[in-house]
Amino acid sequence: MLNAGDQLPEFTALNQEGRTVQSSDFLGHKTVVFFYPQANTPTCTAEACNLNDHLAELQKAGYSMLGISADSVKKQKNFHTKFNLGYDLIADEQREIVEKFGVWQEKKTFGKTYYGIVRTTFIFDEKGICVRRIDKVKSKAAAQQILSAD
Template sequence: MLKAGDKLPTFSGLNQEGETVKSSDFKGKKLVVFFYPQANTPTCTVEACNLSDNYSELEKAGYKLLGISADSVKKQKNFHTKYSFPYDVIADENREIIQKFGVWQEKKTFGKTYMGIVRTTFIFDEDGICVRVIDKVKSKEAAAQILEN
């Protein structure tokens, strides 16, 4: 998994509109990349809505946001439209970006082991250097976790 001090990986993916979004689009900007297991599931919705509800605060702090999951463009579009997110959500169906960040890992739920996205938030400075990794994301406090120093 990417860690503090690592450089923002080069990537491109399709957002909810089917438009290409690239890591280079955020050059010179502070960027928050948050990975969530699945669009429109309860915990992922709480996290994404918390970030949306606190978007102006995050923006004031200079952050751009980007959500990423392995869902299809269609699912991301539905998720984005349903909750009117002010930021893009990326469909990474082939998990290329997910793999670059190292968030595709073994997980356990109810004694069952499987591979999936580990809910993680990465914060990058204007130079594209990871300044913090939040690996214990509290969905109801996602924005507050980003804003704390």
């Protein structure tokens, strides 16, 4: 998994509108990249909405936001529209980005073992260097976890 001190991996992907987004678009300002398992699930919705509710504070602190999951562009669009999210969601159906960040891992739930996205938030500085990784993301306090470092 990506650690503090690591460079923002290069990627090109589609956002919820089907527009191309590149990692290089985020160089020059602080960026929060958060990974969530699946759009429109209760915990992922709580996290996305918490970040959206505190988007003005996050932007005031200088952050750009980017959410990534392995959902399709269509699912990301639905999620984005349904909750009126003010930041881009990336569709990583081929799991190229999640693999680069190291968040595609073995998980266990109710005795079942499977692979999926581990909910993780990465914070990058203006040069694209990871300054912090949040592993135990609290979906209803995700923005506060990010802002607590400032």
